[in-house]
Amino acid sequence: MDQKTKITISDLNLHIGKQQILKNINLEIPEKKITVILGPSGCGKTTLLKSLNRLTDLYPEMKVTGNIMIDNDDILHTGEDITRLRQKMGLLSQRPYPLPMNIYNNVAFGLRISGRKKKRFLDKRVEHYLKMANLWDEVKDRLKDPASALSIGQQQRLCLARGLAVDPDIILADEPTSALDPISSEAIEKKFVELKQQYTIVMVTHVLRQARRIADYVVFMYLGEIIEQGTAEEVFDNPKEEITKQYLKGTFN
Amino acid sequence: MVIGLIVVILLPFILGIGLYLKSTMLLENQSLFKLLFSSDWRPLAGKFGFLTFILSSVWVTVVSLLIAGPICLLTAIHLTQYAKTWVLRLMHPVIDILAGIPSVIFGVWGILIIVPFISDYLGPFLGKQVSGYSILAGSIVLAVMIIPFILNILIEVFKTLPDELREASLSLGATKWQTIKLVLVRKAFPGIISAFGLGVSRAFGETIAVLMVVGNVTTIPKGIFQPGYPLPALIANNYGEMLSIPMYDSALMLAALVLFIVVMLFNLGSRFAISQLEEKE
Numbered sequence: 001m002d003q004k005t006k007i008t009i010s011d012l013n014l015h016i017g018k019q020q021i022l023k024n025i026n027l028e029i030p031e032k033k034i035t036v037i038l039g040p041s042g043c044g045k046t047t048l049l050k051s052l053n054r055l056t057d058l059y060p061e062m063k064v065t066g067n068i069m070i071d072n073d074d075i076l077h078t079g080e081d082i083t084r085l086r087q088k089m090g091l092l093s094q095r096p097y098p099l100p101m102n103i104y105n106n107v108a109f110g111l112r113i114s115g116r117k118k119k120r121f122l123d124k125r126v127e128h129y130l131k132m133a134n135l136w137d138e139v140k141d142r143l144k145d146p147a148s149a150l151s152i153g154q155q156q157r158l159c160l161a162r163g164l165a166v167d168p169d170i171i172l173a174d175e176p177t178s179a180l181d182p183i184s185s186e187a188i189e190k191k192f193v194e195l196k197q198q199y200t201i202v203m204v205t206h207v208l209r210q211a212r213r214i215a216d217y218v219v220f221m222y223l224g225e226i227i228e229q230g231t232a233e234e235v236f237d238n239p240k241e242e243i244t245k246q247y248l249k250g251t252f253n
Numbered sequence: 254m255v256i257g258l259i260v261v262i263l264l265p266f267i268l269g270i271g272l273y274l275k276s277t278m279l280l281e282n283q284s285l286f287k288l289l290f291s292s293d294w295r296p297l298a299g300k301f302g303f304l305t306f307i308l309s310s311v312w313v314t315v316v317s318l319l320i321a322g323p324i325c326l327l328t329a330i331h332l333t334q335y336a337k338t339w340v341l342r343l344m345h346p347v348i349d350i351l352a353g354i355p356s357v358i359f360g361v362w363g364i365l366i367i368v369p370f371i372s373d374y375l376g377p378f379l380g381k382q383v384s385g386y387s388i389l390a391g392s393i394v395l396a397v398m399i400i401p402f403i404l405n406i407l408i409e410v411f412k413t414l415p416d417e418l419r420e421a422s423l424s425l426g427a428t429k430w431q432t433i434k435l436v437l438v439r440k441a442f443p444g445i446i447s448a449f450g451l452g453v454s455r456a457f458g459e460t461i462a463v464l465m466v467v468g469n470v471t472t473i474p475k476g477i478f479q480p481g482y483p484l485p486a487l488i489a490n491n492y493g494e495m496l497s498i499p500m501y502d503s504a505l506m507l508a509a510l511v512l513f514i515v516v517m518l519f520n521l522g523s524r525f526a527i528s529q530l531e532e533k534e
Contacts, residue, residue, distance in 0.1 A: 083426045
């Protein structure tokens with residue numbers, strides 16, 4: 001594949017106590033493509049995603065070893081400020097967690113904490129990113145309403161706008177549509193396909209059809225290990241490993 | 254079992270009605286408004302103005318909350334966000350022990366430590382001649398007593414905040430402290446208010462420990478170094494002694510009724526707020 005690599009993970013291991021959650025992960029994530037991490041629940045997909053923006057720091061019981069290179073910086077051993085590093089990546093979680101403030105401030109939050117506080121600048125940015133997340137038309141008359149008043153599908157798009165507003169290169173998405181209705185899910189999927197022009201997208205999912213619809217590159221994980229990785233065509237049409245075949249056929253237990 | 258349950262449910266009503274019936278004698282003679290907003294307390298002359306006692310109660314309650322509130326909030330934040338898990342595990346029994354100490358012990362501690370501290374050190378330091386038996390002494394003792402209650406609730410409130418909310422804020426580039434200050438405390442705000450409300454309902458009714466250090470003088474306190482005479486102290490000091498004075502027992506019952514209603518309202522209000530919070534989660 002003739003492709004620039006955005007994230008290079010080498011020999012990543014993660015332990016909680018004696019339990020090993022991630023085993024020898026070696027992975028190259030291509031720039032400006034959608035990489036889907038696929039696998040049954042509890043296989044370490046979410047943990048892998050969280051180690052990419054060092055949210056694993058929150059849980060002192062997690063021991064991480066190995067290297068994760070993003071833009072030639074090993075983020076596990078970086079000298080850079082972690083908060084700056086995290087702003088390189090927007091995060092969408094399984095369920096939307098709007099911040100306890102109004103719609104406008106949710107989007108402006110990341111900008112404000114990085115010191116950009118001028119109202120005119122913020123107004124423009126908030127509008128821009130809400131439009132980018134296809135939410136502007138629905139909320140432009142009620143920007144001062146609490147974000148919790150939005151429907152769950154709207155909240156997830158708000159979280160997308162909020163994440164994009166800090167101007168990241170990478171979008172990390174952890175089963176971003178699992179709590180959404182089919183129409184909202186489709187909206188997010190379409191958005192992702194659009195966004196890959198500008199962003200490197202890493203999405204965790206266990207919805208096979210979703211992966212087939214939007215993945216450029218597929219990583220199949222099982223019990224903390226990467227079983228198989230390759231382009232979507234390779235993995236979906238010609239899986240090499242027996243476990244992958246079973247999982248794709250749905251005969252997996 | 255059902256009968257037991259019914260008795261428990263009815264108890265507050267029986268109490269409230271009993272107090273009301275007992276205080277009607279006084280209420281028939283004088284208007285409630287006058288009783289609550291007059292500070293003229295001369296039982297022998299038939300004057301029962303409760304204002305002094307009500308204001309004393311408000312003083313000690315407010316000041317104790319001002320002392321206990323910030324301490325509890327910061328402690329809860331530290332324990333749930335910064336401390337190692339074993340520290341929190343260690344703190345739980347410590348808090349429970351503090352909550353279980355009989356209040357008279359806090360009273361004695363107040364007389365032996367707090368009162369002399371105020372009269373010998375704090376008063377002179379601020380250039381005041383004070384006896385130490387004061388609103389401040391009562392408030393400090395009360396603060397120590399309500400800290401475990403408020404703290405326990407606050408720890409629960411902060412624990413129920415979803416990890417994902419922290420992660421969302423951090424992933425946007427917020428520092429840990431920005432996350433706590435701008436997101437977590439704001440999200441927990443209704444819970445914090447309820448915890449303080451329950452603290453108030455405890456502080457308002459606490460009797461013996463406050464009575465021992467607050468001075469019990471029947472004048473409206475004008476500052477924290479002056480003595481006061483809260484409602485519970487009034488009832489505890491006088492019930493059974495002065496009942497030969499006409500209407501006295503009825504007046505004390507009315508004081509009890511006021512206390513009962515205030516405490517109940519704060520309690521119900523705070524619990525209601527907490528239940529609202531839990532439903533939203």
